[in-house]
Amino acid sequence: MRDFPSCFGENGVQIADSSSSNAGKNAQNLVTCIYKCRIRGSTCLITVTWTKNLMGQGLTVGVDDSCNQTLCKVEIKPWLFTKRKGSKSLEAYSRKVDVFWDLSAAKFGSGSEPLGGFYVGVAVDKETVLLLGDMNKEASKKMKMNPTVTPSSPNASLIAKKEHVFGKRAFATKAPFSGDGKRHDLVIECDTSVSDPCLIVRVDGKTMMTVKRIKWKFRGNNTIMVDRMEVEVLWDVHSWLFGMPSTGNSAVFMFRTCQSAEKTKASSFFSDTKSQSLGFSLALYAWKNE
Incomplete structure:
Protein backbone atom coordinates (compact mmCIF):
# COMPACT_ATOMS: atom_id res chain seq x y z
CA MET A 1 0.00 0.00 0.00
CA ASN A 29 7.09 -12.10 -9.77
CA LEU A 30 4.61 -10.39 -7.47
CA VAL A 31 0.88 -9.71 -7.27
CA THR A 32 -0.61 -7.51 -4.54
CA CYS A 33 -4.39 -7.18 -4.19
CA ILE A 34 -6.21 -4.83 -1.80
CA TYR A 35 -9.77 -5.67 -0.79
CA LYS A 36 -12.17 -3.28 0.89
CA CYS A 37 -14.29 -5.23 3.38
CA ARG A 38 -17.22 -4.51 5.67
CA ILE A 39 -17.24 -5.61 9.30
CA ARG A 40 -20.41 -4.89 11.25
CA GLY A 41 -20.89 -1.50 9.62
CA SER A 42 -17.22 -0.48 9.63
CA THR A 43 -14.55 -0.82 6.96
CA CYS A 44 -11.23 -2.64 6.83
CA LEU A 45 -8.66 -3.21 4.12
CA ILE A 46 -7.10 -6.61 3.51
CA THR A 47 -3.89 -6.82 1.49
CA VAL A 48 -3.01 -10.17 -0.08
CA THR A 49 0.42 -10.48 -1.71
CA TRP A 50 1.54 -13.49 -3.73
CA THR A 51 5.24 -13.81 -4.57
CA LYS A 52 7.32 -16.16 -6.65
CA ASN A 53 11.10 -16.28 -6.79
CA LEU A 54 13.92 -18.81 -6.91
CA MET A 55 13.02 -19.94 -3.38
CA GLY A 56 9.44 -20.78 -4.34
CA GLN A 57 5.95 -19.39 -3.73
CA GLY A 58 5.14 -16.99 -0.91
CA LEU A 59 2.02 -15.44 0.61
CA THR A 60 1.40 -12.46 2.89
CA VAL A 61 -1.96 -11.38 4.32
CA GLY A 62 -2.32 -8.06 6.12
CA VAL A 63 -5.43 -6.60 7.77
CA ASP A 64 -5.85 -2.88 8.52
CA ASP A 65 -8.84 -1.25 10.19
CA SER A 66 -10.59 1.93 9.04
CA CYS A 67 -8.14 4.03 11.06
CA ASN A 68 -5.16 2.55 9.19
CA GLN A 69 -4.11 0.57 12.25
CA THR A 70 -2.54 -2.78 11.33
CA LEU A 71 -4.54 -5.51 13.04
CA CYS A 72 -2.35 -8.35 11.88
CA LYS A 73 0.06 -9.57 9.26
CA VAL A 74 0.61 -13.21 8.39
CA GLU A 75 3.55 -14.16 6.18
CA ILE A 76 4.36 -17.54 4.67
CA LYS A 77 7.88 -17.15 3.35
CA PRO A 78 8.88 -19.05 0.20
CA TRP A 79 11.47 -21.16 2.01
CA LEU A 80 8.82 -22.15 4.56
CA PHE A 81 6.13 -22.85 2.00
CA THR A 82 6.09 -26.51 3.01
CA LYS A 83 3.46 -25.32 5.50
CA ARG A 84 0.86 -25.06 2.78
CA LYS A 85 -2.13 -25.48 5.09
CA GLY A 86 -2.88 -23.80 8.38
CA SER A 87 -4.35 -20.93 10.33
CA LYS A 88 -3.27 -18.13 12.60
CA SER A 89 -5.19 -16.17 15.22
CA LEU A 90 -4.20 -12.79 16.58
CA GLU A 91 -5.78 -10.17 18.82
CA ALA A 92 -5.16 -6.47 18.25
CA TYR A 93 -7.05 -3.35 19.26
CA SER A 94 -9.72 -5.48 20.98
CA ARG A 95 -10.41 -7.45 17.82
CA LYS A 96 -9.69 -11.06 17.01
CA VAL A 97 -8.37 -11.76 13.52
CA ASP A 98 -8.22 -15.29 12.10
CA VAL A 99 -6.43 -16.11 8.85
CA PHE A 100 -6.96 -19.54 7.26
CA TRP A 101 -5.25 -20.99 4.20
CA ASP A 102 -4.97 -24.24 2.29
CA LEU A 103 -2.51 -24.25 -0.60
CA SER A 104 -1.67 -27.95 -0.46
CA ALA A 105 -3.39 -28.61 -3.82
CA ALA A 106 -2.93 -25.15 -5.33
CA LYS A 107 -2.28 -24.98 -9.07
CA PHE A 108 0.05 -22.29 -10.37
CA GLY A 109 0.78 -21.06 -13.87
CA SER A 110 3.67 -18.83 -14.86
CA GLY A 111 2.62 -16.18 -12.36
CA SER A 112 2.68 -16.04 -8.58
CA GLU A 113 -1.10 -16.03 -8.07
CA PRO A 114 -2.70 -19.51 -7.88
CA LEU A 115 -5.15 -20.53 -10.60
CA GLY A 116 -7.21 -22.88 -8.45
CA GLY A 117 -7.21 -25.65 -5.86
CA PHE A 118 -6.86 -23.36 -2.83
CA TYR A 119 -8.52 -21.04 -0.38
CA VAL A 120 -7.42 -18.09 1.74
CA GLY A 121 -9.92 -16.73 4.26
CA VAL A 122 -9.97 -13.92 6.79
CA ALA A 123 -12.38 -13.58 9.71
CA VAL A 124 -12.59 -10.67 12.14
CA ASP A 125 -14.40 -11.21 15.42
CA LYS A 126 -15.58 -14.57 14.02
CA GLU A 127 -17.21 -12.87 11.02
CA THR A 128 -15.89 -13.98 7.62
CA VAL A 129 -14.95 -10.90 5.64
CA LEU A 130 -12.91 -12.33 2.76
CA LEU A 131 -12.64 -15.66 0.98
CA LEU A 132 -10.38 -16.27 -2.01
CA GLY A 133 -10.08 -19.40 -4.10
CA ASP A 134 -12.37 -22.14 -5.37
CA MET A 135 -12.61 -24.37 -2.29
CA ASN A 136 -15.60 -22.78 -0.56
CA LYS A 137 -16.85 -26.08 0.84
CA GLU A 138 -13.55 -26.92 2.49
CA ALA A 139 -13.13 -23.36 3.73
CA SER A 140 -16.61 -23.26 5.24
CA LYS A 141 -15.86 -26.34 7.34
CA LYS A 142 -12.58 -24.96 8.58
CA MET A 143 -13.84 -21.42 9.21
CA LYS A 144 -17.34 -22.47 10.36
CA MET A 145 -18.87 -20.02 7.92
CA ASN A 146 -21.59 -19.72 5.32
CA PRO A 147 -20.24 -21.35 2.12
CA THR A 148 -22.01 -18.71 -0.02
CA VAL A 149 -19.52 -16.00 1.03
CA THR A 150 -17.33 -15.15 -1.97
CA PRO A 151 -14.77 -12.45 -2.85
CA SER A 152 -17.40 -10.75 -5.03
CA SER A 153 -20.03 -10.67 -2.30
CA PRO A 154 -21.11 -7.30 -0.80
CA ASN A 155 -18.73 -7.96 2.11
CA ALA A 156 -15.60 -7.54 -0.03
CA SER A 157 -14.55 -5.74 -3.18
CA LEU A 158 -11.19 -5.60 -4.96
CA ILE A 159 -10.17 -1.92 -5.12
CA ALA A 160 -6.51 -2.10 -6.13
CA LYS A 161 -4.00 -4.47 -7.67
CA LYS A 162 -0.28 -4.28 -8.34
Missing part, protein backbone atom coordinates in the same frame (compact mmCIF):
# COMPACT_ATOMS: atom_id res chain seq x y z
CA ARG A 2 2.61 2.51 1.01
CA ASP A 3 5.05 1.22 -1.62
CA PHE A 4 2.76 1.73 -4.58
CA PRO A 5 3.97 4.10 -7.30
CA SER A 6 3.87 7.79 -6.79
CA CYS A 7 2.56 10.48 -8.84
CA PHE A 8 1.14 11.65 -12.06
CA GLY A 9 0.72 15.24 -13.07
CA GLU A 10 -1.82 16.69 -15.47
CA ASN A 11 0.53 16.59 -18.45
CA GLY A 12 1.82 13.06 -18.30
CA VAL A 13 3.24 10.37 -16.10
CA GLN A 14 6.18 10.46 -13.74
CA ILE A 15 6.43 7.17 -11.97
CA ALA A 16 8.77 6.26 -9.16
CA ASP A 17 8.72 3.04 -7.23
CA SER A 18 11.35 1.03 -5.42
CA SER A 19 10.25 -2.21 -7.06
CA SER A 20 10.75 -0.84 -10.56
CA SER A 21 14.28 0.33 -9.84
CA ASN A 22 15.62 -3.21 -9.56
CA ALA A 23 17.33 -4.77 -12.55
CA GLY A 24 15.06 -6.91 -14.70
CA LYS A 25 16.77 -10.20 -13.89
CA ASN A 26 16.22 -9.58 -10.16
CA ALA A 27 12.59 -8.53 -10.48
CA GLN A 28 10.25 -10.60 -8.38
CA GLU A 163 1.35 -6.89 -10.55
CA HIS A 164 4.69 -7.65 -12.20
CA VAL A 165 4.41 -9.39 -15.59
CA PHE A 166 7.10 -10.64 -17.96
CA GLY A 167 7.27 -11.08 -21.72
CA LYS A 168 8.92 -10.00 -24.98
CA ARG A 169 6.21 -8.17 -26.91
CA ALA A 170 2.94 -8.96 -25.12
CA PHE A 171 2.04 -8.67 -21.43
CA ALA A 172 -1.21 -10.12 -20.13
CA THR A 173 -3.24 -10.10 -16.94
CA LYS A 174 -6.85 -10.09 -15.76
CA ALA A 175 -8.60 -7.20 -14.05
CA PRO A 176 -12.14 -6.35 -12.87
CA PHE A 177 -13.02 -2.84 -14.04
CA SER A 178 -16.56 -2.84 -12.65
CA GLY A 179 -18.20 -3.71 -9.35
CA ASP A 180 -19.82 -6.90 -10.64
CA GLY A 181 -16.57 -8.84 -10.21
CA LYS A 182 -16.24 -9.77 -13.90
CA ARG A 183 -12.57 -10.20 -14.81
CA HIS A 184 -11.46 -8.93 -18.20
CA ASP A 185 -8.50 -10.18 -20.21
CA LEU A 186 -6.05 -7.29 -20.52
CA VAL A 187 -3.14 -7.41 -22.98
CA ILE A 188 -0.51 -4.76 -23.66
CA GLU A 189 1.55 -5.13 -26.83
CA CYS A 190 4.64 -3.22 -27.92
CA ASP A 191 7.39 -4.42 -30.25
CA THR A 192 10.35 -2.17 -29.51
CA SER A 193 12.59 -4.00 -32.00
CA VAL A 194 11.01 -2.24 -35.00
CA SER A 195 12.04 1.23 -36.12
CA ASP A 196 8.70 2.84 -35.34
CA PRO A 197 7.04 0.92 -32.48
CA CYS A 198 3.49 1.53 -31.30
CA LEU A 199 1.68 0.69 -28.07
CA ILE A 200 -1.53 -1.35 -28.22
CA VAL A 201 -3.98 -2.09 -25.39
CA ARG A 202 -6.54 -4.87 -25.85
CA VAL A 203 -9.42 -5.81 -23.56
CA ASP A 204 -11.08 -9.20 -24.14
CA GLY A 205 -9.37 -9.41 -27.52
CA LYS A 206 -10.65 -6.04 -28.73
CA THR A 207 -8.21 -3.23 -29.49
CA MET A 208 -9.13 -0.36 -27.20
CA MET A 209 -6.14 1.94 -27.65
CA THR A 210 -3.27 2.40 -30.11
CA VAL A 211 -0.49 4.88 -29.51
CA LYS A 212 1.68 5.48 -32.59
CA ARG A 213 5.10 7.11 -32.55
CA ILE A 214 5.61 5.83 -29.03
CA LYS A 215 9.21 7.07 -29.03
CA TRP A 216 7.77 10.58 -28.90
CA LYS A 217 4.88 9.65 -26.62
CA PHE A 218 6.67 7.38 -24.15
CA ARG A 219 4.68 8.95 -21.29
CA GLY A 220 1.03 9.87 -21.48
CA ASN A 221 -2.55 9.12 -20.64
CA ASN A 222 -5.78 8.26 -22.45
CA THR A 223 -9.30 7.05 -21.65
CA ILE A 224 -10.93 3.85 -22.89
CA MET A 225 -14.44 2.45 -22.34
CA VAL A 226 -14.97 -0.95 -20.71
CA ASP A 227 -18.51 -2.11 -19.90
CA ARG A 228 -19.70 1.46 -20.51
CA MET A 229 -17.30 2.67 -17.86
CA GLU A 230 -14.46 5.10 -18.38
CA VAL A 231 -11.05 3.60 -17.63
CA GLU A 232 -8.14 6.00 -17.49
CA VAL A 233 -4.89 4.56 -18.86
CA LEU A 234 -1.52 6.06 -17.95
CA TRP A 235 1.81 4.76 -19.19
CA ASP A 236 5.55 5.23 -18.93
CA VAL A 237 7.58 3.11 -21.38
CA HIS A 238 10.77 5.21 -21.27
CA SER A 239 12.88 2.32 -19.93
CA TRP A 240 11.74 0.05 -22.75
CA LEU A 241 12.97 2.51 -25.35
CA PHE A 242 15.89 4.32 -23.76
CA GLY A 243 16.74 2.52 -20.51
CA MET A 244 20.15 1.18 -19.55
CA PRO A 245 20.62 -2.42 -18.36
CA SER A 246 21.54 -1.15 -14.88
CA THR A 247 18.16 0.56 -14.49
CA GLY A 248 16.11 -2.42 -15.53
CA ASN A 249 13.83 -2.86 -18.51
CA SER A 250 10.32 -2.31 -17.18
CA ALA A 251 7.45 -0.10 -18.26
CA VAL A 252 4.72 0.97 -15.84
CA PHE A 253 1.03 1.18 -16.64
CA MET A 254 -1.90 2.40 -14.57
CA PHE A 255 -5.54 1.56 -15.21
CA ARG A 256 -8.11 3.19 -12.96
CA THR A 257 -11.85 3.63 -12.85
CA CYS A 258 -11.95 6.14 -9.99
CA GLN A 259 -14.98 8.37 -10.46
CA SER A 260 -13.50 11.36 -8.66
CA ALA A 261 -13.98 14.65 -10.49
CA GLU A 262 -10.39 15.48 -9.64
CA LYS A 263 -8.89 12.36 -11.19
CA THR A 264 -7.09 14.27 -13.94
CA LYS A 265 -5.48 16.49 -11.30
CA ALA A 266 -4.45 13.66 -9.02
CA SER A 267 -1.25 14.36 -7.14
CA SER A 268 -0.69 10.76 -6.10
CA PHE A 269 -0.57 7.43 -7.96
CA PHE A 270 -1.53 4.70 -5.56
CA SER A 271 0.41 6.44 -2.80
CA ASP A 272 -2.63 6.40 -0.54
CA THR A 273 -4.82 3.53 -1.68
CA LYS A 274 -6.52 3.45 1.70
CA SER A 275 -8.22 6.77 1.04
CA GLN A 276 -9.87 5.57 -2.17
CA SER A 277 -13.59 5.05 -1.84
CA LEU A 278 -14.59 4.54 -5.45
CA GLY A 279 -13.29 2.67 -8.44
CA PHE A 280 -10.51 0.19 -9.10
CA SER A 281 -6.81 0.76 -9.78
CA LEU A 282 -4.30 -1.54 -11.44
CA ALA A 283 -0.58 -0.80 -11.44
CA LEU A 284 1.19 -3.06 -13.91
CA TYR A 285 4.97 -3.43 -14.15
CA ALA A 286 5.83 -4.96 -17.51
CA TRP A 287 9.35 -6.44 -17.69
CA LYS A 288 10.81 -7.24 -21.09
CA ASN A 289 12.65 -10.53 -21.42
CA GLU A 290 15.51 -10.20 -23.86
Whole structure:
Protein backbone atom coordinates (compact mmCIF):
# COMPACT_ATOMS: atom_id res chain seq x y z
CA MET A 1 0.00 0.00 0.00
CA ARG A 2 2.61 2.51 1.01
CA ASP A 3 5.05 1.22 -1.62
CA PHE A 4 2.76 1.73 -4.58
CA PRO A 5 3.97 4.10 -7.30
CA SER A 6 3.87 7.79 -6.79
CA CYS A 7 2.56 10.48 -8.84
CA PHE A 8 1.14 11.65 -12.06
CA GLY A 9 0.72 15.24 -13.07
CA GLU A 10 -1.82 16.69 -15.47
CA ASN A 11 0.53 16.59 -18.45
CA GLY A 12 1.82 13.06 -18.30
CA VAL A 13 3.24 10.37 -16.10
CA GLN A 14 6.18 10.46 -13.74
CA ILE A 15 6.43 7.17 -11.97
CA ALA A 16 8.77 6.26 -9.16
CA ASP A 17 8.72 3.04 -7.23
CA SER A 18 11.35 1.03 -5.42
CA SER A 19 10.25 -2.21 -7.06
CA SER A 20 10.75 -0.84 -10.56
CA SER A 21 14.28 0.33 -9.84
CA ASN A 22 15.62 -3.21 -9.56
CA ALA A 23 17.33 -4.77 -12.55
CA GLY A 24 15.06 -6.91 -14.70
CA LYS A 25 16.77 -10.20 -13.89
CA ASN A 26 16.22 -9.58 -10.16
CA ALA A 27 12.59 -8.53 -10.48
CA GLN A 28 10.25 -10.60 -8.38
CA ASN A 29 7.09 -12.10 -9.77
CA LEU A 30 4.61 -10.39 -7.47
CA VAL A 31 0.88 -9.71 -7.27
CA THR A 32 -0.61 -7.51 -4.54
CA CYS A 33 -4.39 -7.18 -4.19
CA ILE A 34 -6.21 -4.83 -1.80
CA TYR A 35 -9.77 -5.67 -0.79
CA LYS A 36 -12.17 -3.28 0.89
CA CYS A 37 -14.29 -5.23 3.38
CA ARG A 38 -17.22 -4.51 5.67
CA ILE A 39 -17.24 -5.61 9.30
CA ARG A 40 -20.41 -4.89 11.25
CA GLY A 41 -20.89 -1.50 9.62
CA SER A 42 -17.22 -0.48 9.63
CA THR A 43 -14.55 -0.82 6.96
CA CYS A 44 -11.23 -2.64 6.83
CA LEU A 45 -8.66 -3.21 4.12
CA ILE A 46 -7.10 -6.61 3.51
CA THR A 47 -3.89 -6.82 1.49
CA VAL A 48 -3.01 -10.17 -0.08
CA THR A 49 0.42 -10.48 -1.71
CA TRP A 50 1.54 -13.49 -3.73
CA THR A 51 5.24 -13.81 -4.57
CA LYS A 52 7.32 -16.16 -6.65
CA ASN A 53 11.10 -16.28 -6.79
CA LEU A 54 13.92 -18.81 -6.91
CA MET A 55 13.02 -19.94 -3.38
CA GLY A 56 9.44 -20.78 -4.34
CA GLN A 57 5.95 -19.39 -3.73
CA GLY A 58 5.14 -16.99 -0.91
CA LEU A 59 2.02 -15.44 0.61
CA THR A 60 1.40 -12.46 2.89
CA VAL A 61 -1.96 -11.38 4.32
CA GLY A 62 -2.32 -8.06 6.12
CA VAL A 63 -5.43 -6.60 7.77
CA ASP A 64 -5.85 -2.88 8.52
CA ASP A 65 -8.84 -1.25 10.19
CA SER A 66 -10.59 1.93 9.04
CA CYS A 67 -8.14 4.03 11.06
CA ASN A 68 -5.16 2.55 9.19
CA GLN A 69 -4.11 0.57 12.25
CA THR A 70 -2.54 -2.78 11.33
CA LEU A 71 -4.54 -5.51 13.04
CA CYS A 72 -2.35 -8.35 11.88
CA LYS A 73 0.06 -9.57 9.26
CA VAL A 74 0.61 -13.21 8.39
CA GLU A 75 3.55 -14.16 6.18
CA ILE A 76 4.36 -17.54 4.67
CA LYS A 77 7.88 -17.15 3.35
CA PRO A 78 8.88 -19.05 0.20
CA TRP A 79 11.47 -21.16 2.01
CA LEU A 80 8.82 -22.15 4.56
CA PHE A 81 6.13 -22.85 2.00
CA THR A 82 6.09 -26.51 3.01
CA LYS A 83 3.46 -25.32 5.50
CA ARG A 84 0.86 -25.06 2.78
CA LYS A 85 -2.13 -25.48 5.09
CA GLY A 86 -2.88 -23.80 8.38
CA SER A 87 -4.35 -20.93 10.33
CA LYS A 88 -3.27 -18.13 12.60
CA SER A 89 -5.19 -16.17 15.22
CA LEU A 90 -4.20 -12.79 16.58
CA GLU A 91 -5.78 -10.17 18.82
CA ALA A 92 -5.16 -6.47 18.25
CA TYR A 93 -7.05 -3.35 19.26
CA SER A 94 -9.72 -5.48 20.98
CA ARG A 95 -10.41 -7.45 17.82
CA LYS A 96 -9.69 -11.06 17.01
CA VAL A 97 -8.37 -11.76 13.52
CA ASP A 98 -8.22 -15.29 12.10
CA VAL A 99 -6.43 -16.11 8.85
CA PHE A 100 -6.96 -19.54 7.26
CA TRP A 101 -5.25 -20.99 4.20
CA ASP A 102 -4.97 -24.24 2.29
CA LEU A 103 -2.51 -24.25 -0.60
CA SER A 104 -1.67 -27.95 -0.46
CA ALA A 105 -3.39 -28.61 -3.82
CA ALA A 106 -2.93 -25.15 -5.33
CA LYS A 107 -2.28 -24.98 -9.07
CA PHE A 108 0.05 -22.29 -10.37
CA GLY A 109 0.78 -21.06 -13.87
CA SER A 110 3.67 -18.83 -14.86
CA GLY A 111 2.62 -16.18 -12.36
CA SER A 112 2.68 -16.04 -8.58
CA GLU A 113 -1.10 -16.03 -8.07
CA PRO A 114 -2.70 -19.51 -7.88
CA LEU A 115 -5.15 -20.53 -10.60
CA GLY A 116 -7.21 -22.88 -8.45
CA GLY A 117 -7.21 -25.65 -5.86
CA PHE A 118 -6.86 -23.36 -2.83
CA TYR A 119 -8.52 -21.04 -0.38
CA VAL A 120 -7.42 -18.09 1.74
CA GLY A 121 -9.92 -16.73 4.26
CA VAL A 122 -9.97 -13.92 6.79
CA ALA A 123 -12.38 -13.58 9.71
CA VAL A 124 -12.59 -10.67 12.14
CA ASP A 125 -14.40 -11.21 15.42
CA LYS A 126 -15.58 -14.57 14.02
CA GLU A 127 -17.21 -12.87 11.02
CA THR A 128 -15.89 -13.98 7.62
CA VAL A 129 -14.95 -10.90 5.64
CA LEU A 130 -12.91 -12.33 2.76
CA LEU A 131 -12.64 -15.66 0.98
CA LEU A 132 -10.38 -16.27 -2.01
CA GLY A 133 -10.08 -19.40 -4.10
CA ASP A 134 -12.37 -22.14 -5.37
CA MET A 135 -12.61 -24.37 -2.29
CA ASN A 136 -15.60 -22.78 -0.56
CA LYS A 137 -16.85 -26.08 0.84
CA GLU A 138 -13.55 -26.92 2.49
CA ALA A 139 -13.13 -23.36 3.73
CA SER A 140 -16.61 -23.26 5.24
CA LYS A 141 -15.86 -26.34 7.34
CA LYS A 142 -12.58 -24.96 8.58
CA MET A 143 -13.84 -21.42 9.21
CA LYS A 144 -17.34 -22.47 10.36
CA MET A 145 -18.87 -20.02 7.92
CA ASN A 146 -21.59 -19.72 5.32
CA PRO A 147 -20.24 -21.35 2.12
CA THR A 148 -22.01 -18.71 -0.02
CA VAL A 149 -19.52 -16.00 1.03
CA THR A 150 -17.33 -15.15 -1.97
CA PRO A 151 -14.77 -12.45 -2.85
CA SER A 152 -17.40 -10.75 -5.03
CA SER A 153 -20.03 -10.67 -2.30
CA PRO A 154 -21.11 -7.30 -0.80
CA ASN A 155 -18.73 -7.96 2.11
CA ALA A 156 -15.60 -7.54 -0.03
CA SER A 157 -14.55 -5.74 -3.18
CA LEU A 158 -11.19 -5.60 -4.96
CA ILE A 159 -10.17 -1.92 -5.12
CA ALA A 160 -6.51 -2.10 -6.13
CA LYS A 161 -4.00 -4.47 -7.67
CA LYS A 162 -0.28 -4.28 -8.34
CA GLU A 163 1.35 -6.89 -10.55
CA HIS A 164 4.69 -7.65 -12.20
CA VAL A 165 4.41 -9.39 -15.59
CA PHE A 166 7.10 -10.64 -17.96
CA GLY A 167 7.27 -11.08 -21.72
CA LYS A 168 8.92 -10.00 -24.98
CA ARG A 169 6.21 -8.17 -26.91
CA ALA A 170 2.94 -8.96 -25.12
CA PHE A 171 2.04 -8.67 -21.43
CA ALA A 172 -1.21 -10.12 -20.13
CA THR A 173 -3.24 -10.10 -16.94
CA LYS A 174 -6.85 -10.09 -15.76
CA ALA A 175 -8.60 -7.20 -14.05
CA PRO A 176 -12.14 -6.35 -12.87
CA PHE A 177 -13.02 -2.84 -14.04
CA SER A 178 -16.56 -2.84 -12.65
CA GLY A 179 -18.20 -3.71 -9.35
CA ASP A 180 -19.82 -6.90 -10.64
CA GLY A 181 -16.57 -8.84 -10.21
CA LYS A 182 -16.24 -9.77 -13.90
CA ARG A 183 -12.57 -10.20 -14.81
CA HIS A 184 -11.46 -8.93 -18.20
CA ASP A 185 -8.50 -10.18 -20.21
CA LEU A 186 -6.05 -7.29 -20.52
CA VAL A 187 -3.14 -7.41 -22.98
CA ILE A 188 -0.51 -4.76 -23.66
CA GLU A 189 1.55 -5.13 -26.83
CA CYS A 190 4.64 -3.22 -27.92
CA ASP A 191 7.39 -4.42 -30.25
CA THR A 192 10.35 -2.17 -29.51
CA SER A 193 12.59 -4.00 -32.00
CA VAL A 194 11.01 -2.24 -35.00
CA SER A 195 12.04 1.23 -36.12
CA ASP A 196 8.70 2.84 -35.34
CA PRO A 197 7.04 0.92 -32.48
CA CYS A 198 3.49 1.53 -31.30
CA LEU A 199 1.68 0.69 -28.07
CA ILE A 200 -1.53 -1.35 -28.22
CA VAL A 201 -3.98 -2.09 -25.39
CA ARG A 202 -6.54 -4.87 -25.85
CA VAL A 203 -9.42 -5.81 -23.56
CA ASP A 204 -11.08 -9.20 -24.14
CA GLY A 205 -9.37 -9.41 -27.52
CA LYS A 206 -10.65 -6.04 -28.73
CA THR A 207 -8.21 -3.23 -29.49
CA MET A 208 -9.13 -0.36 -27.20
CA MET A 209 -6.14 1.94 -27.65
CA THR A 210 -3.27 2.40 -30.11
CA VAL A 211 -0.49 4.88 -29.51
CA LYS A 212 1.68 5.48 -32.59
CA ARG A 213 5.10 7.11 -32.55
CA ILE A 214 5.61 5.83 -29.03
CA LYS A 215 9.21 7.07 -29.03
CA TRP A 216 7.77 10.58 -28.90
CA LYS A 217 4.88 9.65 -26.62
CA PHE A 218 6.67 7.38 -24.15
CA ARG A 219 4.68 8.95 -21.29
CA GLY A 220 1.03 9.87 -21.48
CA ASN A 221 -2.55 9.12 -20.64
CA ASN A 222 -5.78 8.26 -22.45
CA THR A 223 -9.30 7.05 -21.65
CA ILE A 224 -10.93 3.85 -22.89
CA MET A 225 -14.44 2.45 -22.34
CA VAL A 226 -14.97 -0.95 -20.71
CA ASP A 227 -18.51 -2.11 -19.90
CA ARG A 228 -19.70 1.46 -20.51
CA MET A 229 -17.30 2.67 -17.86
CA GLU A 230 -14.46 5.10 -18.38
CA VAL A 231 -11.05 3.60 -17.63
CA GLU A 232 -8.14 6.00 -17.49
CA VAL A 233 -4.89 4.56 -18.86
CA LEU A 234 -1.52 6.06 -17.95
CA TRP A 235 1.81 4.76 -19.19
CA ASP A 236 5.55 5.23 -18.93
CA VAL A 237 7.58 3.11 -21.38
CA HIS A 238 10.77 5.21 -21.27
CA SER A 239 12.88 2.32 -19.93
CA TRP A 240 11.74 0.05 -22.75
CA LEU A 241 12.97 2.51 -25.35
CA PHE A 242 15.89 4.32 -23.76
CA GLY A 243 16.74 2.52 -20.51
CA MET A 244 20.15 1.18 -19.55
CA PRO A 245 20.62 -2.42 -18.36
CA SER A 246 21.54 -1.15 -14.88
CA THR A 247 18.16 0.56 -14.49
CA GLY A 248 16.11 -2.42 -15.53
CA ASN A 249 13.83 -2.86 -18.51
CA SER A 250 10.32 -2.31 -17.18
CA ALA A 251 7.45 -0.10 -18.26
CA VAL A 252 4.72 0.97 -15.84
CA PHE A 253 1.03 1.18 -16.64
CA MET A 254 -1.90 2.40 -14.57
CA PHE A 255 -5.54 1.56 -15.21
CA ARG A 256 -8.11 3.19 -12.96
CA THR A 257 -11.85 3.63 -12.85
CA CYS A 258 -11.95 6.14 -9.99
CA GLN A 259 -14.98 8.37 -10.46
CA SER A 260 -13.50 11.36 -8.66
CA ALA A 261 -13.98 14.65 -10.49
CA GLU A 262 -10.39 15.48 -9.64
CA LYS A 263 -8.89 12.36 -11.19
CA THR A 264 -7.09 14.27 -13.94
CA LYS A 265 -5.48 16.49 -11.30
CA ALA A 266 -4.45 13.66 -9.02
CA SER A 267 -1.25 14.36 -7.14
CA SER A 268 -0.69 10.76 -6.10
CA PHE A 269 -0.57 7.43 -7.96
CA PHE A 270 -1.53 4.70 -5.56
CA SER A 271 0.41 6.44 -2.80
CA ASP A 272 -2.63 6.40 -0.54
CA THR A 273 -4.82 3.53 -1.68
CA LYS A 274 -6.52 3.45 1.70
CA SER A 275 -8.22 6.77 1.04
CA GLN A 276 -9.87 5.57 -2.17
CA SER A 277 -13.59 5.05 -1.84
CA LEU A 278 -14.59 4.54 -5.45
CA GLY A 279 -13.29 2.67 -8.44
CA PHE A 280 -10.51 0.19 -9.10
CA SER A 281 -6.81 0.76 -9.78
CA LEU A 282 -4.30 -1.54 -11.44
CA ALA A 283 -0.58 -0.80 -11.44
CA LEU A 284 1.19 -3.06 -13.91
CA TYR A 285 4.97 -3.43 -14.15
CA ALA A 286 5.83 -4.96 -17.51
CA TRP A 287 9.35 -6.44 -17.69
CA LYS A 288 10.81 -7.24 -21.09
CA ASN A 289 12.65 -10.53 -21.42
CA GLU A 290 15.51 -10.20 -23.86
